[in-house]
Amino acid sequence: MSNTSKREQLIQAALTLFCEKGFHAVGTDAIAQHSGVTKKTMYHHFKSKDELILAVLRYYDERFRNDFMRAVEGKAETPRERLLAVFDVAEKWFAKDNFYGCLFVAAAGEYPEPDTPIRHTCKEFKGLMQKYIEGLATQAGAESPEQLASHLLLLLEGAITLAQIHASPQTASQAKEAAKVLIQDAIKR
Amino acid sequence: MSNTSKREQLIQAALTLFCEKGFHAVGTDAIAQHSGVTKKTMYHHFKSKDELILAVLRYYDERFRNDFMRAVEGKAETPRERLLAVFDVAEKWFAKDNFYGCLFVAAAGEYPEPDTPIRHTCKEFKGLMQKYIEGLATQAGAESPEQLASHLLLLLEGAITLAQIHASPQTASQAKEAAKVLIQDAIKR
DNA sequence: AAATGAGTAGACTAATCGGTATACTCATTG
DNA sequence: CAATGAGTATACCGATTAGTCTACTCATTT
Structure with a gap:
């Protein structure tokens, strides 16, 4: 299911970014971009940052x-x-x-x-x-x-x-x- | 000298806020406000956050x-x-x-x-x-x-x-x- | 008396923040 | 075939970000 795939892409990209720069310093736009996923999709999987x-x-x-x-x-x-x-x-x-x-x-x-x-x-x-x-x-x-x-x-x-x-x-x-x-x-x- | 006073007010207010909420989560406006000092004055004492x-x-x-x-x-x-x-x-x-x-x-x-x-x-x-x-x-x-x-x-x-x-x-x-x-x-x- | 520097209030900028909206494609499923 | 849901792209929202600006007051110093 592509569902879990996108979820994991988001999680892994976010993990990498958070480690590199901290939580507050990383915006939702950056996470979406680095995971190759749209913000819309991102907010479909997680209702907030x-x-x-x-x-x-x-x-x-x-x-x-x-x-x-x-x-x-x-x-x-x-x-x-x-x-x-x-x-x-x-x-x-x-x-x-x-x-x-x-x-x-x-x-x-x-x-x-x-x-x-x-x-x-x-x-x-x-x-x-x-x-x-x-x-x-x-x-x-x-x-x-x-x-x-x-x-x-x-x-x-x-x-x-x-x-x-x-x-x-x-x-x-x-x-x-x-x-x-x-x-x-x-x-x- | 009021110089050192304002400096300390800023530092102490910033310290309190940083402890309470973290560094990135506290904006320069909040620091100025809580220290009772103008942003202009703040940037006069410190050239950046x-x-x-x-x-x-x-x-x-x-x-x-x-x-x-x-x-x-x-x-x-x-x-x-x-x-x-x-x-x-x-x-x-x-x-x-x-x-x-x-x-x-x-x-x-x-x-x-x-x-x-x-x-x-x-x-x-x-x-x-x-x-x-x-x-x-x-x-x-x-x-x-x-x-x-x-x-x-x-x-x-x-x-x-x-x-x-x-x-x-x-x-x-x-x-x-x-x-x-x-x-x-x-x-x- | 003039000049300087620290202070005030508060408007302002460009960029970014978290989050939403519109309009579309496309594959799966009933 | 029709409907659904996951996905795309992109524009947008109001709020906030760090930092700058003008115009002014006031005390100290020269």
Whole structure:
């Protein structure tokens, strides 16, 4: 069905532009133009720019987490190794030439009003990342998987932010070193 | 001199508005109106919106770091205690009702192009925060102050981001727990 | 006394913003 | 065959964008 095709074209074009320039800085005309779709058609699929943004965030959420988890699982076998592999995957991500930081953090910054659908989506994403790491921590035999996962997520989040600002992917390996200490402390065996 | 006064009025009004709504979402008309200053006067002090943004960032940079350091030093005596006090101060910051996350991270998100004055200011701020924590780590007798400071800054940065997204200041105390472990590991005595 | 510069109010520009309207094509489907 | 719905192109809407302009006041300084 060409329906889904146009939708995806719009979402992907919007995603690219938002990453490159930010949400407010990209107009609906630009999105229509870059996706090769008319504004009329665009507003047929999404009733407002905010709805398109929401769709972009949801699309990115699913794709990113999927790619991320598969990369982690491809890089290490044991749960404990995978907790560290998270930071190797992150470093590869940071090193990509089109790395722009976390899309959800950017969205939260541009739409500061709490309790909006956009903010809710951001929250959800971070919650799912926490759950993923928590699962690994549980399998790895952490005494308090939730706490270890929180700590590692803090490191990861910090690494993303500082990698973006300093344009240096090495923050990931710094975070990895800290993670080693925390994991060692959290898994007594 | 009324010169500096008008300048500060503009900077403070702009700061408030940028925090509330983001940079692109706030127009020059709104800034002029909220500061009680004419657009003409505004453009007399700053030759463009970008220059005003830059001035806002520099103003905030100095004020924030000053307040932050004084709060840390008021909360603890020894360098080692101060390394932990950083996270107590952060938690108080997160709990403020007008907490909006890190202004520099927001700026970096809205102005993704690297090598611009705005991005440079963001970089500088994070660098100075690192230096500050590094100083504390040195005084505390860390084996590698630079490394410990990096790790603690990663935790702090992650806590800021997640506090903003989840609207919960507790991320600071989570970060503090992780910091305890890292400090213990980094200062062998 | 004259000149300068910071300030005012408010109109103004060209461009762009999010979003809508008209008039058309074309493939699918009942 | 007729109707529907997704698509095209393009013009348009009122509002707002960043930034400029004229014409004026007023205090300070030379």
